Structure formats: C-alpha cells, structure tokens
Amino acid sequence: MKNINQQYILKNGKEITIRNGAVTDAEKLRKTVKKYIGESEYIPQLPEEYTLTIEEQENWIKSFIEKENSIMLIAEYHNDIIGNIDINGSVRKAMQHTGGIGMGMLQEWTNSGLGTALMTCAVEWAKQNKILEILWLQVYTDNIGGVSLYKKMGFQESGLIKNYFKQDGKYFDNMTMSLSVK
Numbered sequence: 001m002k003n004i005n006q007q008y009i010l011k012n013g014k015e016i017t018i019r020n021g022a023v024t025d026a027e028k029l030r031k032t033v034k035k036y037i038g039e040s041e042y043i044p045q046l047p048e049e050y051t052l053t054i055e056e057q058e059n060w061i062k063s064f065i066e067k068e069n070s071i072m073l074i075a076e077y078h079n080d081i082i083g084n085i086d087i088n089g090s091v092r093k094a095m096q097h098t099g100g101i102g103m104g105m106l107q108e109w110t111n112s113g114l115g116t117a118l119m120t121c122a123v124e125w126a127k128q129n130k131i132l133e134i135l136w137l138q139v140y141t142d143n144i145g146g147v148s149l150y151k152k153m154g155f156q157e158s159g160l161i162k163n164y165f166k167q168d169g170k171y172f173d174n175m176t177m178s179l180s181v182k
C-alpha cells in the first residue's frame, strides 16, 4: 500500500502536505531539486551536473511507483514542491531488503521540522512494507541539522569515510547511518 497524503503544521506555522510523487510532478520537482542543490553545501552535486531531461525525471518517478520496496514523497506548500524524500529499494536479490534514502528541501524550509515530517512518513511507510528491513543513508558529518534529525529518528552511525568529499579544496567526511525497520 503506497498511498500517503498527510498534512503537517510546521514550526513556522505553515501547513504543508506530504504525498506520493506522481509522474506529473516531474517538471516542478526538477526545478525544486535543481534550486536546493545549488543552495546546499551538503549535497555533493552541482546544479549543472543535474541534467535530467523531463522524460528521465518522469521515468525516475515512475521507478518509485513501480518498485514494491521503494517510495518517493513530495512536500507541497500552496501547490509548490518545497522538498522531497525517497527510499530507493535495491533491485538486487541479495539487497532487496535494503533501501537508500535521499532527501532535500529548499533552503528557506530548513530547520522548520519539514525534514522530521518527511522522514516520519517515509520510515512509517517502510515499517509497513513487507520487503524492507534496513534503511540507510549517507550524510556529511558537518551537516549538523541532518545528523541531528537522523539520530532523532533512530538512525545509528554505521561507517565513516574520511575526506570523501572535496569541495573548493576543502575535505568533508561521509557518514553512513542505518535504521532497522524489520
């Protein structure tokens, strides 16, 4: 069962909706992701490296709808997409019970509780999913807000590669975190 459509009132008093992403969201989502990639120092991708065509973005969304161990959720405010989260379940037999999490949001919405709302929806869904047993993610150790959120949700540190990211000559460590949803 994949249907999610939930309202949350955030710390800023604004009411937002979290719902399943649909293929028709492709264009709006692409704009939002491209914008927040440029705004965040903790996403290892440059806006110019985000080169998905609309068709590729549609197929990306479709893959989350079709795969039983995967989901993609978007957060909306007044019909604008302000953030998203996905659980990308592995297609390989030996790792089908694992799902990698990706998430992001427009800078103006950070520290509003939106990440907590998105992650709560995703984790609750994963707990009901019959295939998934482990969720995992990777995060810059310097991303204090992100690390705090993931720890609050029960994720545990499960690995660290020092100096994994190199941006403008500066190095950052990459931490893997995981959560059992069995």
Ligand SMILES: CC(C)(COP(=O)(O)OP(=O)(O)OC[C@H]1O[C@@H](n2cnc3c(N)ncnc32)[C@H](O)[C@@H]1OP(=O)(O)O)[C@@H](O)C(=O)NCCC(=O)NCCS
Pocket: 036, 040, 042, 043, 103, 104, 105, 109, 110, 111, 112, 113, 114, 115, 116, 117, 137, 138, 139, 140, 143, 144, 145, 146, 148, 149, 152
């Ligand atoms: C990382 C991200 C997903 C977190 O979502 P968010 O909406 O900002 O997080 P929330 O407001 O729900 O929760 C953050 C928590 O960290 C805490 N926090 C933030 N900054 C902190 C700091 N400097 N010290 C201690 N705690 C801090 C907040 O108080 C909050 O905890 P609380 O709910 O108990 O008060 C979001 O900021 C984001 O998408 N950033 C840009 C892209 C990115 O980093 N993506 C993640 C890649 S792994």
